Structure formats: C-alpha cells, structure tokens
Amino acid sequence: MVPLSYYLVLSGILFACGVTGFLIKRNIITIFMSIELMLNGVNLSFVAFAAQWGKLSGQIFVFFVMVVAAAEAAVGLAIIIAVYRTRETLNVDQVNLLKL
Amino acid sequence: MQPVATTFFFYLLSGAAILGGVLVITRKNPVHSALALIMTLLAQAGLYLMLYAPFVAGVQIILYAGGIMVLFLFVIMLVNIEKVQKQEQFNKQWLVGIVAAAALGVLFVLVYMKGESLFPKHVVRLAEESNTQEIAVLLYGQYMFAFEIASLLLLVAIIGAVVMAKKRI
C-alpha cells in the first residue's frame, strides 16, 4: 500500500506546478490552466484526507470545488475573450495599462 | 474489491499527472497545454479511484475533462491561435518564477515530512459500492443548503459569462 503522505506530496507538486505556470507563462489562457492545475492539486489532497479520516465530507468538498471551477472557467474565459477583443492580444505583459 | 498492485498504479498515475503538469507549463502551443492538462486530470481520476472515491473520479472525467477542458479548447480556437503562438511564451525572469514556486513546493513537502507522524501508514477503507449513494444522502441532506446556493453561483457565472462575452452592452 502507498502511504498517504505520498498522495499529499503529489498534490503539493501539482499545486507548485500550477504556481510556477502562473508565474512564468505569458498567455492568459495558459495562466488560467495553471490555476486549474492548482485546484486539482487541492482536490487530490481533499480526497486523500477524506480517505485518511474516513469521512465523505472531503469528497463532497471536491464536488463543490469542481462546481466552482466550472463557474470560474465560464466567467474567466468570457473575460479573456473581452480582453482579447479590446487588445487583440493574450499576452499578459501587454495587458498593463494600469500601473504605478 | 481488494486493491491490486496499488504501488505500481500509484507511480504510474502520479508520473502521468506530474508529466502532464510539467507539460502544461512548458508547451508553447496552448492546445498542447490543454491536452496535457487533460492527461493530468485523467490520471488524477485514477488516483481518486485508488482513494475510494469513484463518484468524484466520475465527476472529474465528465465535468473537468469533458466539460471545462472542452470550454478551454473552444476559447483557444476562438482567439487567433496563430498570433498567440507567435508571441513569446515565457517571462524573462522565468528562473525567478521557478525559484519562487519551487520554494513553495519545498515548503509543502516539508510540511508533510514534519507532519509524517500525523498520517496513518494506510488509509481508511471506505465502502466503494455505496459511495455514490452516501454522497447523495449527504448532498441532499446535510449539504442541501450549500448545494442549493451553488446553483446561485452558477447563475451568477452564467450572467457574468454572457455580460462579458457579448459584443455590445
């Protein structure tokens, strides 16, 4: 059997992957995907903890996280389209009218 | 059902998940990134199964891989992918970014090392056969209110998506 902490380390790695992606990518859509990656890292640890405590509430939480992720995806992609319309770019480094 | 060769499957699936994750953030083409993300999601669904969460695994495949990622692909197609692709993909200070993220990752790992005594060697076995039913009871019982209010969340999301995406206001 695989110890629980292995799952948790994996979730940490996925989360860190997401953070890295957020920090280094230029394309807004990929940045958004990085957020999904982070959320998946979180979900994995929820399921793992649910298994540790033998409580289903962890799995329920994952279910709600997915709902929220779906909602965020819908809104986020719409916002991205709006930005693309006004700017003709998806490069975050060029989305910087507001500063200082 | 008695677990079979869990160690093997764990390493296989987690390897796939990590590989997918790394590909998401290293591919230039957003379509490739999206496909890599789908790989991660599927691998994770497998891991959920190993953690006695078949319902969540199913939702993961249907909702995440099937719904959200398709939405992503749609949007990628919608915007001018040629132009997007030509743009430089990485920040000049990507090294700094990786270092910061790695620091974060190390911190998480550190947590699990420090908290090792906290975690049981073996997870509690949950009933898999009745999993979906139990979740249903919880969702429509104890979590009823959260479940209902989530519909409001989706309503807001729909309105928001329509507002942001429509051409004129």
Place this chain on the structure above:
Amino acid sequence: MTPSLHLVLIPILPLIGAAVNGLLGKRFSRQAVATVALAFCGAAFAMALWIALRFSSLPIPLTEYVAPWIRAGSFQADFAFYLDQLSLVMMLVVTGVGFLIHIYAVGYMWEEGGFYRFFSYLNLFMFFMLTLVLANNYLLMFIGWEGVGLASYLLIGFWFTKDAAAAAGKKAFIVNRIGDFGFLIALFLLIKHFGSLNFADVFGTIVENSTQYPVETAGAGLLTAIGLLLMVGAAGKSAQLPLYVWLPDAMEGPTPVSALIHAATMVTAGVYMVARSHVIFDRAPMALTVVAIVGTLTALFAATIGICQTDIKKVLAYSTISQLGYMFLACGVAAYSAGIFHLMTHAFFKGLLFLAAGSVIHAIGGEQDMRKMGGLRDHIPATFWTMTAATFAIAGFPPFAGFFSKDEILWRASQVSLAYWGIGVFTAFLTSFYMFRLWFLTFFGEYRGDQEATQAHGGIHATGSRAGVPAPHGHSGIHESPKIMLIPLAILAILSVMGGWIGAHRFELFLAPVFSSHQTAHLVALTSEQAGQITAMEHLEWVFTAISVAAAALGLYLAWLLYRDRPQLPQRIANALGGFYHAVANKYYVDELYAVLFVKPVVDGSTSILWHGVDQNVIDDTLNDSAEAARDVSDSVRHMQSGNLRSYAGWVALGAAGVIAYMIWMGTR
C-alpha cells in the same frame, strides 16, 4: 442633589452661533452675522460670569452628566462637564477674552469677503475650546483638543486663498498631529492601566493607591511615560521646542485669529492639560524636569529669535512661544497655579498686543514690517497707549499684570534651581528688549513707510496681500481704528494693568483645592539640600524681584539706546556679530535643520510630511532634494505596481511562502 448649572450650554451656545452663521449666514447682512456671533459668544460669557458669581455656593468640584456616550465593556466615557477652580478660570479667560476679540473682529473684518464664514469658524473654535476646558474626561478633552486644531486650520488656511496661508495651515495641522500622537498614546496607556479616562477616576486611583503608584524618583515608570507623552502633545499644541515651528507661520491668518487662537487661548491648552494632569506629573519627577527644561529653553530660544524679527506679528509670535515657555517652566517646577496665573495675565496682554498690532497694521494700510513704521504715536494715540500698557505688562514692570505672574514663576523656579531662574531672568531681559524695540520702532521717530503707499494704499500689492490685511479703505492717510476695535483694546488694557493685582498668592490659594496634592511632590522633587536653601532664600524674595525688574529696565534702556537714541547702532552691531546675527535672524535655521534631519531620510514616514511644511523660500534646494527623496521612497513602493500581472502574482506567492515558512516554524517550535 447638586444644583444644575447647565454647564453644557456654555460650549453649546457658540456652537449654535456657528451653525446659524454657517448655514444661514450667506443670506444675512453683515450686521446680522455680527449680532448672531456676538450674541451667542456673549451669552456664553455671561453664563460663565453667572457661574463665577455663584461659585462660592457651589459644591466644588462639580460634575455634570449630559448624556451617556461610550460604554464598551468596562470602559466608559460620557458627555460630562467638570467644574472646579481651574476650569472656572479657564472658562472665564476663554469666554471673556474671546468675547472681546469677537467684538474687535467685527470692526477688523468688516470689509472682508466671507464675513459670515469667518465668524462661523470663530464660534466653532469657541465651542471646541470650551469643550476642552470643561471636559470631565480625557477623551472629551481630546475631542476639543483636535477640534481647536481643526478650527485653527480652517481659520489660517481657509481664509486666504494664497499659497503661504495654505501651506501654513497645513504645517500647523501636521505638526500638531505629531504632538497628538503622543497624547493619544498617553490616553491608550491610561485606558490600559486605569480602564478609564475620567479625571476623577484616574486621579482618584493614583492618589488612593500610593503604594502602587509611588513617586517615581528611582526610575521611569508608567506615570513618567504617560507624563512624557502628554508633554509631547502639549508641546505640539503649545508650540514648545521642538514642535514650535508652526506657530510663526500661523501668523498668516487674520490678526483677530492670531490674538484669540495663537496667543490667548488655544496655544495655552497644553499648559492647561499639564496642569490638569498634575496628579500624574507630581508622581513623575523626571517628566516634570523635562517640562521645566523644555519650557526654559523654549523661553530663551524664542526670545532670542524675537530680537531680530522685523515683521511685527512675527515678533509677537515668538514672544508668545517664549511666554508659553515660562508657563511650562512654572508647571515643571510644580508651581501650577503660577503657570495658570501667567496664562491668564498673558491672555490679557498678549491678546491686547495682537489686537493693537492689528490696529497698527490696519492704520497704515497693511504694512507689517516694523522698519517701515515709526512715529505713529501721534497718529493713533489710542492704539499707542493701550499698546504701551501691554508692552510694560509683558516686560514685567510693576504694577502691570505681567510683573506679578512672571515674578512668581521666577521665584518658584529659583527654589528648584538657580539655573532656571538665571535663564528666566535673562529671557525677561530679552523680552523687555525686543518688546521695547517693537514699541520704539513703531511709535517713535520718523515715519519710514512709503508715504505714497499709505496715501493711496498702493503698497497693498507689494506687501498688502498678506493675510490679515483689511482691504484698502476709501479714505487716505494714517488713521485710527474704528471705535468697535478700540473698546476691546481699552478693556484689555485695563486688565493688563490691573489683572495682576489679585496677587499670585491669593490666586494660588484660590486654586489650592485643585492642586492640593502637589505639595508633597513638590517637596519630594527637591533634595534636602535644596530644601535647606529655600529657607535661607525665603527672605531674599524681594532681591530676586528687584533683579528681574532691573533686567526688564535694562532691556528698556538698551532698546532705547539702540532704536531711539542711536538708530545706526543696530546695523553696526549686526555687522560686527556677523554670522551669529545672521543665524538668529534666520531663526537659527531650524526650519532648514528640520529639513536636513528629518526630510532627507524619508524612510521615516512622518518626514515626508515635514518637508511640505518647511519654509519654501529660504531652502529651495534642500526642499527639492527632500521632495526627490520622498518620491524615491514612494516610487520604490510603486515599483511593486509594475502593472504586470505576473509580478503581482510573484508578490502574492512570495508573501505566501513567507507566511507558510513562518507558520511552519511556529508549528514545529
């Protein structure tokens, strides 16, 4: 059952006046505005007098609860007013002198635009000032304390749309906030340790638990800390070293404002606060010593600057700072009643001096430079005679009011340390010198002003856009002020002459119930050796008096010599002294020093404030540097704001890593 005095009416009446004038004044005629302002202010004065007349039959101290205010847990503060001998004196001074200055202002401001606004602010000021002196707890006092600052800011800054006034108003406001922060922290400490801000509760606790709150001779304790913080607040409001810089600039305001706020009442709030908190100071000898030293040094320092000023109002401003120094010296040697006595006489003669100066300025069409005055004695005799009374009073000649109070302070100071006394006497000499210098320059000799300017008031363009200057009148020549301005002058002149005749001793006896606890500390503050000296010196009091009067006379003589007899001498002396004179004439470059000391290292937050308050003409270069520095710091903060999403995320991630690392460390400790 104590008789209800409706003390609340005293502050409320001016507030009503302010509201009426502020809201409706625009539609009123000038007469109506003046009537409203005077009526409400006068009513407050009348009430104060009525209370003073019944005072002996009242159970003192008397607390009047108006309404509950804040009750949160154990902490409680109410709208409540407190009447004892001290607040009675303050109340009479504030309403009395305030009323007179209101009358004067009607004449002075008659020609000005925004007449109603001016009186609205003036009444508002009275409201806050009376709240301050009548409050029964520190919190309400603080409300008044900040309120008078705000009113003063409005009156200095809002009145004139020119930049100097705006800058002066801002400087006053911000320097005061630095002082206030000391005051506030003192209040927090009081809440923490006494759970209350009521005077009665706090002082009662301290007096009753003398073992818990001993006289902190050995080392600095809680009460010393509170005392020092209160002193920071007092130094800000009462323009003591090192926070005095705002007061001279505040002279940009109209002269009645200078008289009321920056001479007679508001600036003395710090003295009142220290005297009110005497229970705390009595048990904190170190704080008391600081008060005394700050007071002495301020008195000396400001007096030396006063010698070289040429602007008539600036001389008076520095003189005010110097006199306030005397009051703090008195408090610092635990002679609170002497300090309050001087506060009262000072209110009379300094108020008078400002009003008379205003009358002079008014007479010659807005000129404030004394070098351009002279020989005005015959033109404006009424002003001359009242000014003379005030000058003799401030110089400390018997039997004028200032003599009694200043003499008492010096005598009490001499019992603690001869150094205080020595500096005090020297300052008295300087005071006499610069006041008579002012007197001679203004009223004697030949008129040195531009005759043309006074005829046609054309000089207004050169200097006359200064604040406080009435608009040019239709008539020409040097002219006496209208009666409505002269009557207050006359009354204040009488008070300046006779105000001291009550005698310091009788005044002290009157205030004794308030300061009863001070005796113990006073004695403790002295070493036994000094106590021995006191008895030896007791019969020497008249010697000390003689010396200080002689000092004043010397000042008079010197001023006569230099500015009347041989007017060319001052320039020669100035040349001989060279650098020193220059330093003094430029106010010791304190503004500049502040710029260098505080402004350059803008890392400290408060610094970026001071630079804007620093005099712009003299130190353009330093100023530019400091502006740059402030910009640099602010810029480095702004660089977090690159506009780049990823760098933002980087900050968040970095912060998160820091927070997590810290929490892991906490958790595994």
Place this chain on the structure above:
Amino acid sequence: MNGAAQVTPQAVEYIRILPEIVLTIFGIIIMMLDPLMDERRSQRTLGAVGLVGALAAIVATLYQSQYPGVGFWGMVNVDSFSVFFHFLVTAVTAVVILTSYEYMEVQQIRAGEYYGLILFGAVGMCLMSSAVELVLIFIALEISSISTYILAGFRRRAAISSESSVKYFLLGSFATAFFLYGVALMFGATGSTSIAVIGQVLASGQPPVLAYVGIALMFVGLGFKVAAAPFHVWTPDVYEGAPAPIVGFMSTAPKAAVFAVLLRILFEAHAPGRLWLIWVVAALSMTLGNIGALVQDNVKRLLAYSSIAHAGYLLVAFAALPANGIPAAMFYTASYAAMNVGAFAVVSHLASAGERYVTMEDYAGLGRRSPLLAATLTIFLLSLIGIPATGGFFAKFYVFSAALQANLVGLVIIGVLNSAVGAYYYLRVIVVMYMREARQEVPVSPVPLGLGVALAISAVATIYLGVLPGRVLEYATRSAGDLLR
C-alpha cells in the same frame, strides 16, 4: 448535525437565511424584467427594484435578528455578529445602488445585469458572515468574488476596465486556490470543515503543523481579498479601472464580509500562531499603503492605496485580544464602510462620462464650484484621516487602544505614525479642492436626488459614528461575546 433524524429544514431555518432569499428573489426579478424593457426605461426601473430589494433585505435582517440560532445542519449561524455584517452589507448595497443610479445613465451602461449582480454579490457577502461551515464560506466567497470580477469590468468601452477585470479575476482565482489549499489542510488536520468542530479540535491540544499551515494558506487567500500587504498588489490597478460606484462597493462590502470570515476563523476556530503573522502583515499594509498613496495623482488610485492602509489599521485589531479586538474591528469596518462608500460616491459623480475627471487637477477649485459636494467629500476625507467627531477617529481609537491593551506598543506606534503620514495625502485633496484655482473648468453637474440621499446617508453615518459611537460599539462588544462563547 442530525441529518438522519431531520429530513426537511424547519420554517425558522428559512428565516435565518431570509435576507439572502430576499436579495436573490429581487435579483432574479431584475434579470427577468431586463429583457422586457427598452434601454432608457430599464435604467430607472431596475435601479428602483434593486433599491427596494436592498431595503427589503435590511428589513429582513432586522426581522431575522429575533431568530438567532443555527440552521441547515450547522451551515449557517445567525447571531448578533452575523446580523451586524448583514446589516452593513445590505446598507452598503442600498447606498451603492443609489449612487449608481445616475452613474449608469452618464456612462451609458445597460443596467439589468449590473443591479442583478450587485444583489447576487450581496447574497454571497451576507452568507459569508453567517456561514459557519467552510464549504458554505467557500461558495459564498466565490459568489461575491465572481460578481465583483464582472462588475469591475463593466465599463466595457474602456480598455482599462476589462484589464482591471482580468487582473482581478486571475489574481483572485490564484488567491482562491491558496485559500482552498488551506481549507484542505485544515480538513486534514482536524477531519472537519465545520468551524465549531475545528475550534474544538484545535482548542483541545497542541495543534498539528498541518493546522498552522492551513491557517497560513487561508490567511493568504483572505488577505488577498481584503487587500492586506503583501497580497495587496492588485488593489490600485483594479480600483482604477473599475467603475467608481463599484469600487465603493468592493472596497467595503466584500471586505467587511471577508473580515467577518477572518474573525470567525481566527477566533471562533481558535487559530493558532496568529499574533506575529498579523503584526507583520498589518504593519506592512499600513506602511506600504500610506507611502504608496503619497505621490498619487489619480484620486481613485489614491483611495485604493488608502484602502490598503485601512486594511492594515483594521488588522491591528486582529492582533489584539479577542475581547477588545473583535468589537474594535467591527466598529472599524462599519465606519470605514460609511466613509469610503461616501467618498467614492463623490468620485463617481465628478468622474462624469467615461470617467474623465479623476485626477487631482480635476478637483481643483471644487470648493468654489460646488461647495456642498466639496464639504461632503471633506467630511469623508477627515474621517479617513481620523479627526475627532468623525467615525474614522473612534475606529482608529478603539483599534489602537485594543492593541495597546494587548501590549502591542510597537504596532501601535507604527500605526499612529502611519496615520500621521496618511493625513498628508488626504489633506492634499482638501487643499486642492479649496485652495487651488482650476486650470481648466471641469463641469460639475448638479447632484441628483439619488446620489444626494446616498451622500447624506454616508455623511450622517460617518458623523453619527464619530459623535455617538456608544451604541454601535456596545452592540459590537455584545456580538464579540456571542462569538467567543
């Protein structure tokens, strides 16, 4: 709790979510009316419906306060604490709708979704303050966040508005992921997502490392939402780009709600190791906010930095002892809401079409052109400085006094120094308004009724809190007692 025994919720439990129900219903009404009306009519009608909804929610809140207790199997808890924040959020909503009334017409924005989203957002904020289960807190937080993401991008004609929206959205989701990870770790450490249970577990013994990290991550997520340094970087950009009334909304109502969540998590759940964490974050927020504001010329941006600083002052109360800190924090949120909503109402009126006039220059001479408006803004600015007789003074006073009672002398000194620095830039606006001549004439249209009422409410609330803070503070003290019990 006893999900098996009780199958359907009782009537009283619906009362415990009554304001939310009312707001949702009115939101849906607006969404249904919107397509039925032509553009011109819809502006006024839908605004009126939204206002009625917000007012009805206030009434519902007052009614609800008589039925305290837990509802829906331990999901929501109506106590005086949550009623306080319900009232605050709904009142702010009403005032913001009043402010938007004119703004929407001037900016020519279609109103339907706008008012709907404000009401839905308010549902999320209300729920945040009464939710006692992390699942619900999370969903409520998302409802309020998603509404504000979209509202921030509502000035579709301006490129900066959509930029503000996308920045807010991406960073917000980023922070949400941190919050979620924190919740996951908390669940792992305690085996529950109910705040009460977590509190019991954490109080019963030495909390595991996992709980510490969980708190840290949740704090990152919530700190982002309240714009506490170093998670504040989004604030100036987003506030500058978003529509002015919405900035007034999102700098107060969601912040208040998140502070409520933070209070519950930190104190009701007995979060460990909070002291120095909050100490540093509070000090950083105050300092960075104030220094950043010093050289700003855009008034919206200036107020954004100021809101960072105010988040810092507020967090000072969190570092204090709960018995003093909670009421101080509650009082601060209330008075901050009053003055900030008011200030942004003035800003949104002056901005005029396309938000052209938002720099310091444009405020020059306002004191002469529009004395009443300038005077009102002066009241709010004085309150933001913390001058007595305004709410801002007592807010700071209580916060610092609470901190000093917890012996946080250093933090108090930093705070008071910072408020002295802060005086400078607020004063700059006042000075510009009254003492500078306008270089070019900026038109000021007369104040319409709705805005006038909004300003009056904010000004009266600011002064009320400054003159008679007693009742609010007493109430807050009582709720703190409820919360800690």
